[in-house]
Amino acid sequence: xxxxxxxxxxxxxxxxxxxxxxxxxxxxxxxxxxxxxxxxxxxxxxxxxxxxxxxxxxxxxxxxxxxxxxxxxxxxxxxxxxxxxxxxxxxxxxxxxxxxxxxxxxxxxxxxxx
Amino acid sequence: xxxxxxxxxxxxxxxxxxxxxxxxxxxxxxxxxxxxxxxxxxxxxxxxxxxxxxxxxxxxxxxxxxxxxxxxxxxxxxxxxxxxxxxxxxxxxxxxxxxxxxxxxxxxxxxx
Numbered sequence: 634x635x636x637x638x639x640x641x642x643x644x645x646x647x648x649x650x651x652x653x654x655x656x657x658x659x660x661x662x663x664x665x666x667x668x669x670x671x672x673x674x675x676x677x678x679x680x681x682x683x684x685x686x687x688x689x690x691x692x693x694x695x696x697x698x699x700x701x702x703x704x705x706x707x708x709x710x711x712x713x714x715x716x717x718x719x720x721x722x723x724x725x726x727x728x729x730x731x732x733x734x735x736x737x738x739x740x741x742x743x744x745x746x747x
Numbered sequence: 748x749x750x751x752x753x754x755x756x757x758x759x760x761x762x763x764x765x766x767x768x769x770x771x772x773x774x775x776x777x778x779x780x781x782x783x784x785x786x787x788x789x790x791x792x793x794x795x796x797x798x799x800x801x802x803x804x805x806x807x808x809x810x811x812x813x814x815x816x817x818x819x820x821x822x823x824x825x826x827x828x829x830x831x832x833x834x835x836x837x838x839x840x841x842x843x844x845x846x847x848x849x850x851x852x853x854x855x856x857x858x859x
Contacts, residue, residue, distance in 0.1 A: 637789075666846055675835060675851040676790075683844075691846065723789055730844050735780055735792030 635659055639724050639739035646714045646746045654709040654742050656724030662737075664730040665707035667691075667699065669720040670741075676723065682707055683730045714746045750774065751836040751850030759856040766823040768853040770836030771816075777843040779812060781821050784833045784852070793821075793834075798841075828859045 640655045658665065663684045668676040668691075678691030680699040688699050696718060698710045707726075711718055722742045727734040754769045770779070778797045782790040796803045796812045796819065803810050809822040823830055833854050837847040 668849075673851060676837075676849040678846050678848070681846050725790075730846075733778065733795070733797075733843070735795055736782075736790070736847060737792070738789035740789045 637724055637726055637737050637739035639722075639742050641742060642740065643743050644745070646711075646744065648715060648746060650714050651710065651712050652714065653711075654722055654724075654744075655706070656708065656739060657706045658724075658726040658737070659705065660726065660728075660737065661704070662726035662728050663704070664727050665701070666725045666736070667697075667707070667709045668723045668725065669693065670723060671720050679709065679722075711744075714744075716746045718744065719746045720744060750838045750848035751779075753834070753836055753850045753853040755853060756851070757854040757856070759858065760826055762826060762828055762857055762859050764826055766826050766830070766855055766857070768821045768834050768855070770819045770821070770850055772819075772836075772838050772850075773817065775841050776814070777839045777841050779810075779819050780837045780839075780847065781808075781810060781819075782835045782837060782849075784835065786832070790835065823855075826855075826857045828857050831855060831857045 637658045666681040667679040682688045682701040685704045700708045724739045725736040751770045751772045780795045781793045784790045807824045812819045833852045835852045837849045
């Protein structure tokens, strides 16, 4: 099925460990996004990539890095995980960043840092 | 920072009733979007309304936008148990070239 695929779905890390969250879309979309969702906080933007080869910081980028590997894939890396990064992470994409498109979201990665 | 604020934070209604959720935002927008999130799932896009539009319909959904009051409402008519979910509004800045900014959501429970 066409859409946004995120892996893994669940992950438990120890403080200080690193990991990469993977996101891939097969809709030929140009723009991709990483959000985190915490209870009572809604979704907050971490990083985004308006097009292949570009990345920009969002509202809460500290502690994260991203790579737009190609047009399909946009990964999010935690270099040294902290308990404050316990959250649900969502990847999303749209055809292009100009106005007028609804986002397509993946099903999320639930990350716990202990 | 959060742009939209949904009201109420939680809403519980009987099946068959209408559900109304409101969203207020702080700065000018290009468009406003509503999303649904079922428990443990990703967000699903419901409807987009542009700043020059006042009302849009999609099936049992009706969205209004009042740019003078910086507010929007989502009406779900004849609600069903399957409508139980969290609903989020999200806005795009006037340039149109910036990411969505989400509100904190309204949790809707439809009781059969």
